[in-house]
Amino acid sequence: MVGGATRTKAYLKRHRNERLVALSFLAPNLIGFIALTVLPILATIYISLTEWNLLKPPQWLGFDNYLKIFVSKRFLQTLGNTAYYTIASVPVGIILAVFLAVLMNGPRKKLNTFFRIVYYLPVISSTVAVALIWKFLYADDIGLFSYFFSSIGLTAPKFLTSTQWSMTSVVIMSVWKGLGYNIILVLAGLQGIAPTYYEAAEIDGANGWDRFWRVTLPMLTPTLFFMTIMSVISSFQVFDQTKILTDGGPGFSSTSIVYYIYNLGFVNMKFGAACTVAVVLFALILLLSMIQWALQKKWVNYDA
Amino acid sequence: MHRKRGSVSLSEASGIFILFLGALSMVLPFLWMVSTSLKTYNEAFQVPPSFIPQVPQWGNYTEVLNSVPFGRFYFNSIVTSTAITLGQLITCSMGAYAFARLNFKGRDKIFVIYLATLMVPAQVTMIPTFIIVKWLGWIDSFKALIIPSIFSAYGTFLLRQFYMSIPMELEEAVRIDGGGAYRCFFQIILPLTKPALATLGTFVFLFFWNNFLWPLLVTNTTEMFTLPMGIQLFAGRFTAQWHLMMAASTMAMLPMIVVYLFAQKYFVEGIAMTGLKA
Amino acid sequence: MAKKVLALVLTALMAISMLTFATADSGKVDLRLFFWFDVTDLGDWQKTIDEFKTAHPEINVIIEGASWEQYWTKLQTQATSGSVADVFGMVSMYSQDYINNGVTLGLGDLMKADNLDPSMYYQAIMSAYSDGTQYHCLPYDMSTMLMLVNKDILAQCGVDFKPDGYTMDEFMAAMKKIKDGGYYGVNIQPKDWAYYDIMTRAGYNLLDDKGHLNLNQDGVIKTTQWMADLVKDGYMPITTPDLDLFASGKLAMTSVNPEWVSTYTKTMKANLDVIPYPTDVAGGKCVAEGGAWAIYSGTKHPKEAWELLKTLTSAKNAVSMVGASHRGIPPTTDEASKESMINSPYAVPHSQRYIDMLASSTRVDYPHRTEVETEMKAELSLIYTGEVSAADGLAEFQATADDIMNQ
Numbered sequence: 001m002v003g004g005a006t007r008t009k010a011y012l013k014r015h016r017n018e019r020l021v022a023l024s025f026l027a028p029n030l031i032g033f034i035a036l037t038v039l040p041i042l043a044t045i046y047i048s049l050t051e052w053n054l055l056k057p058p059q060w061l062g063f064d065n066y067l068k069i070f071v072s073k074r075f076l077q078t079l080g081n082t083a084y085y086t087i088a089s090v091p092v093g094i095i096l097a098v099f100l101a102v103l104m105n106g107p108r109k110k111l112n113t114f115f116r117i118v119y120y121l122p123v124i125s126s127t128v129a130v131a132l133i134w135k136f137l138y139a140d141d142i143g144l145f146s147y148f149f150s151s152i153g154l155t156a157p158k159f160l161t162s163t164q165w166s167m168t169s170v171v172i173m174s175v176w177k178g179l180g181y182n183i184i185l186v187l188a189g190l191q192g193i194a195p196t197y198y199e200a201a202e203i204d205g206a207n208g209w210d211r212f213w214r215v216t217l218p219m220l221t222p223t224l225f226f227m228t229i230m231s232v233i234s235s236f237q238v239f240d241q242t243k244i245l246t247d248g249g250p251g252f253s254s255t256s257i258v259y260y261i262y263n264l265g266f267v268n269m270k271f272g273a274a275c276t277v278a279v280v281l282f283a284l285i286l287l288l289s290m291i292q293w294a295l296q297k298k299w300v301n302y303d304a
Numbered sequence: 305m306h307r308k309r310g311s312v313s314l315s316e317a318s319g320i321f322i323l324f325l326g327a328l329s330m331v332l333p334f335l336w337m338v339s340t341s342l343k344t345y346n347e348a349f350q351v352p353p354s355f356i357p358q359v360p361q362w363g364n365y366t367e368v369l370n371s372v373p374f375g376r377f378y379f380n381s382i383v384t385s386t387a388i389t390l391g392q393l394i395t396c397s398m399g400a401y402a403f404a405r406l407n408f409k410g411r412d413k414i415f416v417i418y419l420a421t422l423m424v425p426a427q428v429t430m431i432p433t434f435i436i437v438k439w440l441g442w443i444d445s446f447k448a449l450i451i452p453s454i455f456s457a458y459g460t461f462l463l464r465q466f467y468m469s470i471p472m473e474l475e476e477a478v479r480i481d482g483g484g485a486y487r488c489f490f491q492i493i494l495p496l497t498k499p500a501l502a503t504l505g506t507f508v509f510l511f512f513w514n515n516f517l518w519p520l521l522v523t524n525t526t527e528m529f530t531l532p533m534g535i536q537l538f539a540g541r542f543t544a545q546w547h548l549m550m551a552a553s554t555m556a557m558l559p560m561i562v563v564y565l566f567a568q569k570y571f572v573e574g575i576a577m578t579g580l581k582a
Numbered sequence: 583m584a585k586k587v588l589a590l591v592l593t594a595l596m597a598i599s600m601l602t603f604a605t606a607d608s609g610k611v612d613l614r615l616f617f618w619f620d621v622t623d624l625g626d627w628q629k630t631i632d633e634f635k636t637a638h639p640e641i642n643v644i645i646e647g648a649s650w651e652q653y654w655t656k657l658q659t660q661a662t663s664g665s666v667a668d669v670f671g672m673v674s675m676y677s678q679d680y681i682n683n684g685v686t687l688g689l690g691d692l693m694k695a696d697n698l699d700p701s702m703y704y705q706a707i708m709s710a711y712s713d714g715t716q717y718h719c720l721p722y723d724m725s726t727m728l729m730l731v732n733k734d735i736l737a738q739c740g741v742d743f744k745p746d747g748y749t750m751d752e753f754m755a756a757m758k759k760i761k762d763g764g765y766y767g768v769n770i771q772p773k774d775w776a777y778y779d780i781m782t783r784a785g786y787n788l789l790d791d792k793g794h795l796n797l798n799q800d801g802v803i804k805t806t807q808w809m810a811d812l813v814k815d816g817y818m819p820i821t822t823p824d825l826d827l828f829a830s831g832k833l834a835m836t837s838v839n840p841e842w843v844s845t846y847t848k849t850m851k852a853n854l855d856v857i858p859y860p861t862d863v864a865g866g867k868c869v870a871e872g873g874a875w876a877i878y879s880g881t882k883h884p885k886e887a888w889e890l891l892k893t894l895t896s897a898k899n900a901v902s903m904v905g906a907s908h909r910g911i912p913p914t915t916d917e918a919s920k921e922s923m924i925n926s927p928y929a930v931p932h933s934q935r936y937i938d939m940l941a942s943s944t945r946v947d948y949p950h951r952t953e954v955e956t957e958m959k960a961e962l963s964l965i966y967t968g969e970v971s972a973a974d975g976l977a978e979f980q981a982t983a984d985d986i987m988n989q
Contacts, residue, residue, distance in 0.1 A: 030399070
């Protein structure tokens with residue numbers, strides 16, 4: 001691990017500052033990036049300092065929006081909902097994905113292919129279509145799940161119509177939908193592990209479980225790092241499912257923070273406030289990612 | 305550890321069993337979707353829910369095709385998704401190489417900014433982006449659908465991680481031979497990251513195939529609609545025609561399955577480590 | 583400084599965008615028309631639009647559509663960037679926002695020039711489209727709510743069908759019998775203007791003297807709790823209209839507007855009819871909302887847009903499109919309009935009732951309506967699921983709503 005970082009530095013030191021070459025690699029990426037990604041974000045920051053109903057010109061407010069946010073109980077509630085969503089869905093999703101991917105990486109090629117296809121089905125479909133289907137499945141009394149519960153003599157929880165279960169139901173659907181995607185990422189990572197490492201471990205006398213912990217998992221860490229950061233980032237931005245499954249309810253219990261932003265901006269026509277929440281959200285995610293980035297030295301293996 | 309051919313170990317069997325259970329849960333909602341697409345409007349809400357429609361309404365599919373220009377939506381979606389995928393593969397693989405291997409001032413700081421942009425939800429940036437695109441005169445054209453999406457911090461990040469897990473020795477060999485960054489990139493990195501490229505390509509294609517919010521804003525006339533918007537046309541103000549929407553959704557899903565079937569064999573190829581051992 | 587620079591840049595962008603706006607010089611005028619067409623709707627409007635095209639060959643009508651929900655997101659985005667369609671759809675629930683913010687074109691002069699008399703429309707709805715001095719939109723339909731009854735279920739459970747509606751006691755007795763018969767009794771869980779409708783019909787006044795919404799009053803609380811109790815006692819399922827129990831014949835009564843009626847009469851074989859809500863109070867007012875068309879204030883072709891607008895909101899359209907398909911109440915007061923709805927192939931025996939209701943109708947408009955209604959929907963959903971009592975819920979809602987309305 002330590003060797004990896006120093007070796008990169010050494011490798012790079014050996015080559016002169018490759019600024020121009022780097023620029024030629026980066027140029028197409030960077031130009032579009034600045035024009036169509038950075039610029040709108042700067043505009044968002046500007047708008048967060050105004051009051052804007054989209055129909056009349058923006059009015060300058062300074063930091064008023066920011067002061068209001070932190071005492072807004074709605075903001076805190078949706079932030080809490082989103083945090084719960086992230087904590088519930090990210091670890092479960094990644095652990096399940098690793099577990100299933102390892103099972104799918106065995107010697108039986110045809111079976112593996114079959115499972116790969118089936119598990120990827122939810123990912124292929126649009127969130128809208130899937131959320132609609134799950135809405136039917138979750139329905140009280142007449143949905144399929146409720147049917148299953150009553151056929152074994154239990155009463156189903158009110159998946160979408162109680163404040164206790166609403167967010168959890170969204171989590172379940174989202175984990176289900178994203179599983180195939182995470183599995184593919186892990187599989188790609190698994191494919192990248194050179195067989196030589198396994199052979200070396202076998203020579204050392206390691207059994208299946210050991211091989212997993214000593215070879216597979218460490219070699220997977222760059223992929224897992226990527227998956228964790230991306231999952232956290234995208235979890236904090238969950239929107240479609242909450243809108244379609246529960247419409248944020250009952251009573252805001254499953255309103256995610258981005259749904260709150262959308263509501264502020266496009267329903268209540270308070271785009272300034274919406275941008276403010278977006279900036280705060282951004283700062284929060286940035287903080288989390290920076291923490292994860294700093295921690296990567298502790299557990300991520302590059303070129304071990 | 306040699307087993308007799310054809311026999312299955314206990315751990316393997318239980319593994320496969322677990323996979324099967326999971327697979328069933330993956331498939332169930334889709335069976336439901338297809339079965340709803342073959343029901344009548346009333347039948348779609350029957351309680352208890354039935355999987356087999358009484359009389360399969362194949363006519364639902366023709367009704368969808370006849371009532372909206374579905375073929376045009378297909379075309380638009382294919383062109384858009386393909387162009388974006390190719391564009392992203394090119395710009396992201398090159399950009400990721402710069403971040404992973406090349407040394408230049410401020411490299412890591414710029415990369416962090418890349419990551420940071422992923423953290424701003426699309427719902428807010430889309431208004432300023434829309435204004436920019438409108439100013440460029442791209443509204444209601446393929447340019448608006450494609451160009452803003454070619455530049456992806458996500459793709460750059462994904463590929464950077466993959467590149468960084470490739471051992472340096474291979475590139476060092478090229479450098480010793482006197483080759484530059486370009487040779488390293490084309491000869492070594494690209495071939496080795498085919499699984500990653502295939503992965504990224506599939507994700508990107510899929511994401512933009514189902515992408516809804518941005519095309520909604522930048523297209524005005526039905527001729528420029530992509531598939532997700534076409535499906536939404538069946539959601540009326542008070543009543544949604546679920547059976548038709550499910551039929552439309554099923555049709556929208558099919559090309560994706562084809563793409564995936566085609567791409568997923570690339571996931572199988574591992575890294576060829578011929579001739580070079582640590 | 584940064585603010586000035588950015589403002590300058592944005593202004594420059596807007597200016598340049600207007601300069602680069604190219605009109606194809608084919609001699610024809612391009613008119614953009616934007617509406618929440620769904621698959622069936624376009625079919626209905628198509629006739630009227632085609633007639634217009636034949637009558638005006640020098641105008642090229644470009645049709646732009648989106649589904650209902652997305653329409654508003656898109657409209658606001660377009661309004662921000664000055665690219666709204668020349669003629670666009672509007673509804674009475676949101677019209678004041680757009681009028682007050684200058685998105686719509688005032689129609690006063692155009693109406694005068696053509697001698698268009700606003701009294702050809704029901705005055706009940708026109709206040710939503712006025713800015714105090716002139717009108718900004720013209721209506722193409724109106725809507726209010728009634729209860730649609732599946733008479734077959736009633737017959738099966740031994741309940742008498744009362745075409746003029748039930749008293750509260752009669753209604754609850756009917757509910758019990760229907761539940762015993764194995765069906766759901768009723769589905770009314772209104773969360774927006776349909777909620778106002780129930781309250782005003784029960785005789786409550788929802789606006790206080792400041793013109794603000796006040797739901798924290800005894801009668802409203804009692805009625806809301808009654809609806810929540812219907813769920814608790816098993817007469818009412820908590821499902822959204824998506825999961826259509828009425829269509830699958832498991833629900834005896836549901837609340838509907840005319841468009842819903844036509845959907846059900848098209849797809850169900852049962853005997854259906856409409857009745858008023860159960861009440862012990864006579865003479866309550868109904869709330870009327872509806873759809874309209876407006877012209878963009880920044881349109882380059884006001885005269886052509888006006889021609890199109892008149893066609894879309896004409897009495898002829900009301901008869902042939904709105905009434906005939908039973909998608910709404912024709913907003914025009916002439917006899918032909920009234921009859922078109924009653925004679926529609928999708929009407930029920932008492933469709934007349936929708937029109938009669940308009941004789942005593944009112945509107946519930948107050949400042950920051952959309953924002954308050956977001957809170958209202960959330961609170962009502964909690965009340966209907968029984969997690970909070972109507973008294974507590976409405977009190978809490980009122981506190982939040984007062985803050986919003988006092989902004």
